[in-house]
Amino acid sequence: MQPLRGTKDILPNEIRYWQKIYQVVNKVLTHNNYKEIRTPILENTELFLQSIGDVTDIVNKEMYSFSDRGGRNITLRPEGTASIARAVISNKLYLNSKINRLWYLGPMFRYERPQKGRQRQFHQLGIECMGSPMPRADVEVIKIAINILKQLKLEEWHLEINSIGNLEERIKYTNHLKLYLYKYESDLDEDSQRRLKDNPLRILDSKNTKTQAILNDSPKLKEYLTTESLKHFEEVCNNLNKLSIKYYINDKLVRGLDYYNYTAFEIKTRGINEQNTICGGGRYDELIKQLGGPYTPSVGWAMGLERLIIIMKEKLEIIESKKVIYIANSKIDNSDIIWQLINTIDKYQIHFELDISNNSLNKQIKKANQIGSKVCFIIGNNEILHEYITIKWLETGTQQQVPICKIDNYIKYIKFSLKT
Numbered sequence: 001m002q003p004l005r006g007t008k009d010i011l012p013n014e015i016r017y018w019q020k021i022y023q024v025v026n027k028v029l030t031h032n033n034y035k036e037i038r039t040p041i042l043e044n045t046e047l048f049l050q051s052i053g054d055v056t057d058i059v060n061k062e063m064y065s066f067s068d069r070g071g072r073n074i075t076l077r078p079e080g081t082a083s084i085a086r087a088v089i090s091n092k093l094y095l096n097s098k099i100n101r102l103w104y105l106g107p108m109f110r111y112e113r114p115q116k117g118r119q120r121q122f123h124q125l126g127i128e129c130m131g132s133p134m135p136r137a138d139v140e141v142i143k144i145a146i147n148i149l150k151q152l153k154l155e156e157w158h159l160e161i162n163s164i165g166n167l168e169e170r171i172k173y174t175n176h177l178k179l180y181l182y183k184y185e186s187d188l189d190e191d192s193q194r195r196l197k198d199n200p201l202r203i204l205d206s207k208n209t210k211t212q213a214i215l216n217d218s219p220k221l222k223e224y225l226t227t228e229s230l231k232h233f234e235e236v237c238n239n240l241n242k243l244s245i246k247y248y249i250n251d252k253l254v255r256g257l258d259y260y261n262y263t264a265f266e267i268k269t270r271g272i273n274e275q276n277t278i279c280g281g282g283r284y285d286e287l288i289k290q291l292g293g294p295y296t297p298s299v300g301w302a303m304g305l306e307r308l309i310i311i312m313k314e315k316l317e318i319i320e321s322k323k324v325i326y327i328a329n330s331k332i333d334n335s336d337i338i339w340q341l342i343n344t345i346d347k348y349q350i351h352f353e354l355d356i357s358n359n360s361l362n363k364q365i366k367k368a369n370q371i372g373s374k375v376c377f378i379i380g381n382n383e384i385l386h387e388y389i390t391i392k393w394l395e396t397g398t399q400q401q402v403p404i405c406k407i408d409n410y411i412k413y414i415k416f417s418l419k420t
């Protein structure tokens, strides 16, 4: 039996990276006053049709949709923002506070061609700052993304930003872009030809070199931006400058999702393949209203954790902590010494392993050495009879016999010696 195509088991030797990420983001986001939120993986299909838009790749080709036994149209969430917006509306979170700063981490589902850094079930970490129209909010979320990368010791990335204006400006621009591109229709790549009809803006981030050459002389989005959009963008840039956050303005950067306006940004690594975007985000002022909530200008981003982990593995070795205490024990099962001992180790929270192999004591002690334990507690027949434990320090070979009534103090000493 194999896992489904595009899905992966995260095995114990990899889970350390996931735990490290959770630890770091929980710390960074908590101190920036973002609150974790967990929404269901299943949502009504309608939510994504209404929010992401039916001309995007996600809705057109990538959604895992099905009808359940009650005939409801259900979709495994392909991204987080729509669900968070839905949760803010259905729980009326906007009543308690005008500003909601939220974060989430969990699996997302898209029916795509699996490749390195592209899976069908993948994970996103995302944050949403809801309720503020201020450019400072855009800068806050960008700064936090960068802070998280820094805390994870990742350095080889760059930030690209752009302004995609408001809907009105985009419609005007898109019409002119279309007129221009129709002249070169047969020279465009296949994907772009299709997009020309339903989502021309996305042609801008085509990876095809011929298409890109055609785009060089096309109308530019920024020429269609009016005062408000330009002012917002300028303030975002100014604030990034104040923070000494380096960025590149990429005037071809548009987000894959329909609901964005004004700021769009991506953080990319130097990866050689196409899967080099680790974080994508932007402002979405209309989404919550569009879904039936009050007008709530918002900004956020999502990071692909599988892609993050690919580069973390190259840069950051996370060493599994070694078992400190190994408990070798005799087969005789008429003593409660073992459980007394384990309760005491629990009390001091020391990493240990109880041997349950049913091997001879000698073999068990050998195992303790092999896995690099510091001390081996030996409970043989003699020990059980006379209520003591033999303690062997594996580095020096020193051996001591400690009466069970003194074991608490001894383990406290081990805990202390680990710290020094």
Ligand code: ATP
Pocket (backbone or CB within 6 Å): 079, 110, 112, 117, 118, 119, 120, 122, 123, 124, 255, 256, 274, 275, 277, 278, 279, 280, 281, 302, 303, 304, 305, 306, 307
């Ligand atoms: P791409 O152009 O790579 O398909 P996207 O524009 O579809 O990305 P977003 O919807 O913005 O991506 O999602 C944010 C981030 O989530 C991406 O930058 C990426 O790191 C990650 N991501 C998206 N799709 C996948 C996937 N199928 N597998 C793994 N990570 C993904």
Ligand code: MG
Pocket (backbone or CB within 6 Å): 256
């Ligand atoms: Mg995609």
